Amino acid sequence: MNKQRAQEISESPVMANVTYQGIQVYIQHVDPERETARIYSLLNKEDEMEVSVDALTEY
Amino acid sequence: MESALAQTYKPLEIIVVNDGSERETDILYRLEGAGRIKVVHQPNRGTASALNAGFRLAAGHYAAWLSSDDRFRPDKIERQVRFMQGGGWAISHTAFRLMNGEGIAESDPVLLPEGSMLQFYRSMLLSNTVNGCTVMMERTLFNRMGGFSEKLPYTHDYELWLRIVLSGYPIGYLREPLTDYRVHSAMGTAMHREEIQKELHSVHKTYIPRLQRLIATLEGEV
Numbered sequence: 001m002n003k004q005r006a007q008e009i010s011e012s013p014v015m016a017n018v019t020y021q022g023i024q025v026y027i028q029h030v031d032p033e034r035e036t037a038r039i040y041s042l043l044n045k046e047d048e049m050e051v052s053v054d055a056l057t058e059y
Numbered sequence: 060m061e062s063a064l065a066q067t068y069k070p071l072e073i074i075v076v077n078d079g080s081e082r083e084t085d086i087l088y089r090l091e092g093a094g095r096i097k098v099v100h101q102p103n104r105g106t107a108s109a110l111n112a113g114f115r116l117a118a119g120h121y122a123a124w125l126s127s128d129d130r131f132r133p134d135k136i137e138r139q140v141r142f143m144q145g146g147g148w149a150i151s152h153t154a155f156r157l158m159n160g161e162g163i164a165e166s167d168p169v170l171l172p173e174g175s176m177l178q179f180y181r182s183m184l185l186s187n188t189v190n191g192c193t194v195m196m197e198r199t200l201f202n203r204m205g206g207f208s209e210k211l212p213y214t215h216d217y218e219l220w221l222r223i224v225l226s227g228y229p230i231g232y233l234r235e236p237l238t239d240y241r242v243h244s245a246m247g248t249a250m251h252r253e254e255i256q257k258e259l260h261s262v263h264k265t266y267i268p269r270l271q272r273l274i275a276t277l278e279g280e281v
Contacts, residue, residue: 013167013168014170014171015170015172015188017182017185019185021256022259023255026169028157040157041186042186042187042189042216043187043214043259044213044251044255045126045240045243047243047251047252047255048242048244059185
């Protein structure tokens with residue numbers, strides 16, 4: 001995913017269909033300079049992470 | 060717990076399941092002594108077991124739950140009960156707000172896309188789109204389903220929603236944020252991710268073909 005799309009998704013309150021390593025995640029925030037995104041999954045609330053936006057897939 | 064005690068809906072039964080924690084037990088005993096809450100203590104057995112223990116003790120028609128670090132909006136129970144009674148739902152969930160470590164909730168709620176129940180079922184094919192801390196359900200439905208599977212540390216709620224949907228109970232959605240939900244940073248990288256994937260794979264293997272058949276049948280009716 002590119003950073004513009006990741007940013008668009010993070011700014012919209014509506015949950016989008018995004019996966020990280022096969023697990024559906026929600027994008028909380030995008031850092032455009034570092035090109036990273038803060039993501040979390042409803043499967044484990046102790047797994048909020050910062051990952052590269054490249055690693056995110058929209059389906 | 061403060062947010063449960065502060066609910067506008069009365070009468071309310073509040074059950075605290077202490078899953079092996081030593082923290083703030085004084086407050087629990089004080090509130091229990093004052094008759095405001097019921098407390099169950101159990102050695103750390105995980106979320107699914109704690110939720111099942113809470114349900115075993117519950118007496119009300121509907122039940123809702125939250126983790127110790129989440130927060131209900133004051134009118135959460137009142138509004139969700141009204142929603143469930145009005146729509147005849149046996150189970151429902153709501154929108155929510157993310158909250159940071161200081162307890163400040165984000166201004167924008169997290170919402171599901173607007174759409175039909177069929178679209179919601181399609182979203183459930185991939186992963187869990189129902190936040191358990193926003194769910195309210197009839198206690199009898201929970202018991203009929205046999206509660207949460209205690210063998211599934213990460214997917215017990217997703218697995219229960221799938222069983223409920225497949226048993227013919229649609230999950231109503233109240234598109235208003237009534238819970239503040241706190242997520243925590245992973246201390247390492249990709250904590251538990253492999254275990255989660257393994258569990259998710261096994262849940263998918265069991266339920267996805269059935270959910271696909273249900274969706275195909277409903278699509279045929281449209």
